[in-house]
Amino acid sequence: xxxxxxxxxxxxxxxxxxxxxxxxxxxxxxxxxxxxxxxxxxxxxxxxxxxxxxxxxxxxxxxxxxxxxxxxxxxxxxxxxxxxxxxxxxxxxxxxxxxxxxxxxxxxxxxxxxxxxxxxxxxxxxxxxxxxxxxxxxxxxxxxxxxxxxxxxxxxxxxxxxxxxxxxxxxxxxxxxxxxxxxxxxxxxxxxxxxxxxxxxxxxxxxxxxxxxxxxxxxxxxxxxxxxxxxxxxxxxxxxxxxxxxxxxxxxxxxxxxxxxxxxxxxxxxxxxxxxxxxxxxxxxxxxxxxxxxxxxxxxxxxxxxxxxxxxxxxxxxxxx
Ligand code: AMP
Ligand code: TRP
Numbered sequence: 001x002x003x004x005x006x007x008x009x010x011x012x013x014x015x016x017x018x019x020x021x022x023x024x025x026x027x028x029x030x031x032x033x034x035x036x037x038x039x040x041x042x043x044x045x046x047x048x049x050x051x052x053x054x055x056x057x058x059x060x061x062x063x064x065x066x067x068x069x070x071x072x073x074x075x076x077x078x079x080x081x082x083x084x085x086x087x088x089x090x091x092x093x094x095x096x097x098x099x100x101x102x103x104x105x106x107x108x109x110x111x112x113x114x115x116x117x118x119x120x121x122x123x124x125x126x127x128x129x130x131x132x133x134x135x136x137x138x139x140x141x142x143x144x145x146x147x148x149x150x151x152x153x154x155x156x157x158x159x160x161x162x163x164x165x166x167x168x169x170x171x172x173x174x175x176x177x178x179x180x181x182x183x184x185x186x187x188x189x190x191x192x193x194x195x196x197x198x199x200x201x202x203x204x205x206x207x208x209x210x211x212x213x214x215x216x217x218x219x220x221x222x223x224x225x226x227x228x229x230x231x232x233x234x235x236x237x238x239x240x241x242x243x244x245x246x247x248x249x250x251x252x253x254x255x256x257x258x259x260x261x262x263x264x265x266x267x268x269x270x271x272x273x274x275x276x277x278x279x280x281x282x283x284x285x286x287x288x289x290x291x292x293x294x295x296x297x298x299x300x301x302x303x304x305x306x307x308x309x310x311x312x313x314x315x316x317x318x319x320x321x
């Protein structure tokens with residue numbers, strides 16, 4: 001059983017990415033899984049090449065530092081040839097209407113001048129990521145579910161039209177409540193691309209900065225500390241604490257008599273959860289030769305695992321050898 005997922009280097013890795021995705025990938029993964037930095041996906045709107053390269057390195061280091069075996073990790077653009085070719089085959093399997101129907105495309109394209117064509121076709125590249133590797137399960141957030149559905153549709157259609165090549169993948173959604181909200185604006189989710197980072201804890205932030213951001217988290221004027229999902233500020237803090245402590249928000253609430261004490265507790269838990277990752281990632285980023293070695297090995301393995309499906313697909317559509 002292969003599980004596969006990606007993280008896009010459109011910003012620095014934040015606590016929500018860690019608690020909502022990376023931590024699970026590291027703890028529930030098997031040796032067959034693949035996790036990758038989807039740098040090609042970070043180019044669907046205006047981007048800065050030097051920043052993209054730096055963020056890609058940082059995310060690769062964080063995935064490994066978080067405990068995902070280096071053998072399971074790679075950078076998407078190291079498979080550009082395979083993915084580019086398969087993407088084309090899948091574009092020839094997908095209709096324009098199917099791509100144009102994607103909610104994320106409609107939302108992101110709205111009111112934007114000079115929308116890149118890749119914003120429309122990116123879910124097809126995502127299908128290529130998934131189908132090239134024969135992934136059975138794809139852990140993603142709810143916003144990516146429709147894209148995994150498209151990959152399912154394309155896999156079935158290709159198999160029925162040309163011959164069985166692709167595994168039909170299934171989206172796996174995180175459990176309810178696994179969504180970390182912005183500390184400064186708990187109405188929205190914590191995101192690496194939010195412009196104002198006051199409410200976003202980055203995985204590589206210094207401990208003092210983490211503490212400061214958490215102390216300034218928005219709460220409300222209730223006196224007691226109780227877990228109530230209808231009170232998003234305090235509920236978010238309790239959910240973060242519970243995720244760090246491997247406990248439930250209801251139970252951790254009982255340990256605190258005031259928001260001040262709760263914030264100190266959350267700050268300590270987050271700092272201690274992130275400390276080993278920050279240290280290990282820092283070590284890797286300080287050793288570019290080692291990071292490069294891991295990256296090359298990951299690329300070779302992922303290419304080798306996937307290329308036979310690309311060759312079969314090319315042959316079946318009447319191209320290649
Ligand atoms: P993204 O940051 O959109 O590239 O997402 C990468 C992964 O992190 C996906 O699996 C998301 O569901 C997860 N993720 C991103 N932000 C959050 C958040 N605030 N809370 C929980 N999970 C998140
Ligand atoms: N598009 C996903 C996101 O923005 C990341 C991603 C790229 C991905 N390719 C993937 C996730 C393949 C799962 C499978 O979050």
